[in-house]
Amino acid sequence: MTIQNIIKFINTTDYFIIFILIIITYIFNFYYKHFTRLNPIPCPLPLPFIGNLHNLGYDVAIFYKQCQQKYGDISEAILDRRYIILSRPEYIEKFFDRRIFFMRPYSQGADEIGMYGHGTFFNNNYESWKHNNKFFTDTFISQRFIDNAIKSTNELYKELSNYWQSLGNQNSSNNSSNYSNDNWTLETDFSQWFNRFTNDIVSIISTGERTYSIASYYNTQSLIKSEYSGALVEDGDKFVKSIVKYLEGLVVFAFFNPFIRHYIPIIKNKSNIYLKNRDYLFEKLDKMIIKRRKEIEKISANTEMRIDMLSSLITANTNENDSNGEVLKSMPDEEIRGMLLEAFLGGTATVSCKFILLHNLLYLMLSEIDHVLPKSIDKSCVSYNDLQELRYCEAIIKEACRLVPAVPFTYRTITKEHEIAGYKWPPGTNFLLNFLAVQVHPEFWPNPEVFNPDRFYNDDQNDKRLGDKSAFMMFGGGKRICPGRMLAMVELLLLMVLVYENYNVELVNKNEPLKISSQLNTHCKELRVRISPRT
Numbered sequence: 001m002t003i004q005n006i007i008k009f010i011n012t013t014d015y016f017i018i019f020i021l022i023i024i025t026y027i028f029n030f031y032y033k034h035f036t037r038l039n040p041i042p043c044p045l046p047l048p049f050i051g052n053l054h055n056l057g058y059d060v061a062i063f064y065k066q067c068q069q070k071y072g073d074i075s076e077a078i079l080d081r082r083y084i085i086l087s088r089p090e091y092i093e094k095f096f097d098r099r100i101f102f103m104r105p106y107s108q109g110a111d112e113i114g115m116y117g118h119g120t121f122f123n124n125n126y127e128s129w130k131h132n133n134k135f136f137t138d139t140f141i142s143q144r145f146i147d148n149a150i151k152s153t154n155e156l157y158k159e160l161s162n163y164w165q166s167l168g169n170q171n172s173s174n175n176s177s178n179y180s181n182d183n184w185t186l187e188t189d190f191s192q193w194f195n196r197f198t199n200d201i202v203s204i205i206s207t208g209e210r211t212y213s214i215a216s217y218y219n220t221q222s223l224i225k226s227e228y229s230g231a232l233v234e235d236g237d238k239f240v241k242s243i244v245k246y247l248e249g250l251v252v253f254a255f256f257n258p259f260i261r262h263y264i265p266i267i268k269n270k271s272n273i274y275l276k277n278r279d280y281l282f283e284k285l286d287k288m289i290i291k292r293r294k295e296i297e298k299i300s301a302n303t304e305m306r307i308d309m310l311s312s313l314i315t316a317n318t319n320e321n322d323s324n325g326e327v328l329k330s331m332p333d334e335e336i337r338g339m340l341l342e343a344f345l346g347g348t349a350t351v352s353c354k355f356i357l358l359h360n361l362l363y364l365m366l367s368e369i370d371h372v373l374p375k376s377i378d379k380s381c382v383s384y385n386d387l388q389e390l391r392y393c394e395a396i397i398k399e400a401c402r403l404v405p406a407v408p409f410t411y412r413t414i415t416k417e418h419e420i421a422g423y424k425w426p427p428g429t430n431f432l433l434n435f436l437a438v439q440v441h442p443e444f445w446p447n448p449e450v451f452n453p454d455r456f457y458n459d460d461q462n463d464k465r466l467g468d469k470s471a472f473m474m475f476g477g478g479k480r481i482c483p484g485r486m487l488a489m490v491e492l493l494l495l496m497v498l499v500y501e502n503y504n505v506e507l508v509n510k511n512e513p514l515k516i517s518s519q520l521n522t523h524c525k526e527l528r529v530r531i532s533p534r535t
């Protein structure tokens, strides 16, 4: 009997029964594999097809923290694959060994969204990662770039301050008859300003060009418009929104398996929106590269090059030979785009999120700022050395980051057998390093939920655990430690000096919980504050 004849004999009920049998076999196989897996670790029960995706909820980091609370310092979850969740410093320590290059789990989603294999974060090719990482490190840690960042932050702050003053005056003149130029109040959303501020700064440092994104936010709030052309400002607004959207989409591409992304209607639609946003963003970054390439071609050999990462990336290796005398290839545009993308992703929401959560202990913060940088000195001359003296302010930043990490977890995959947390794991096992849970672990932090910067200030506290690098991982660790860490700290300290010295900033709604959510990084959705000049 031919297959066609067999098909003729099968009716609708038979098809239905076959379908049900396939599903039952799949479910049986799924749970068989689950209950006979190597090193079974306590975990929430996964469901066929979706694993533990239904447990993720809106906040991924909270889910991992709950795993620690419910199942202990080692637990596991099935997302696009099995992840072992490590929530104790000793378990994580191994991944911070600077001699080992740990890979990140391969992710088809990261490939689809255009990050896999480029830049550093999702790059598992050691040679290419090393090359790119050196670029980031040279850029963001060199004194020349840091000085440029300080200068640009000062200049941009002046612009921000003018916008606040203008908005404050517009609002106060409407609402009160006895206001004056230095006696105004502005109620506004801090998170919108600083997402844009840090985007503008990272753009200046990375590309030498502004995105005009703070001007764009000012225009949406003000009757008087900024001096920049409408098109530039609109472009800046679209750009910063697209960076934030790209970051938001990363979680869908990193953790949802391809079947769900491609075939489940609501998620498929969302994924398509993120892919469209990727296309816009990549086109924009490509245009920046082409423009700068053309500018560089016109610059004569004797002229000094502008200090920005894009120029360095474009001119890298040109006219140079390797140790064997071979002419080195310059970096392809696709690779440069990957590096720019990571700089924008790393520099936009992470720094701003941290900055806007620094309200606590304002009084102590201000007295240190006034002591190190007396009010009389011109803040636009603040040097890197001055900032290093702000030790209490730095402790505040660290403590805020301990409680609400800007990056609440990271991940690694192993390529050789390793013993971790008392179990032997085969190559290919994926691990989640659960920073959020470790940084409030009661065995390592006394009164973990209490905000107390003294933990990072009092050197003589003699608390051995503070010396344990894996109990506090603001910037991760090992070879893959954040290359933007120095820039991030400088920017945070400088913004603290500039904003809090000159303005009274108070929360509009002191009792309202913070509107934050964590995907791959923590994002502050809104923070309503009341700003007025400090006299």
Ligand code: HEM
Binding pocket: 120, 121, 122, 133, 136, 140, 202, 342, 343, 344, 346, 347, 348, 350, 351, 354, 406, 407, 410, 411, 473, 474, 475, 476, 477, 478, 479, 480, 481, 482, 483, 484, 485, 487, 488
């Ligand atoms: C407060 C601000 C910031 C925080 C808290 C932060 C934190 C982190 C953390 C925890 C990681 C993961 C490290 C690991 O896997 O061990 C990371 C990676 C990274 N960060 Fe940052 N970051 C910040 C700002 C920045 C800035 C300003 C940039 C660049 C402009 C940047 C660029 C990167 C890059 C490229 C990586 C990937 C490194 C790799 O995998 O080799 N970050 N960051």
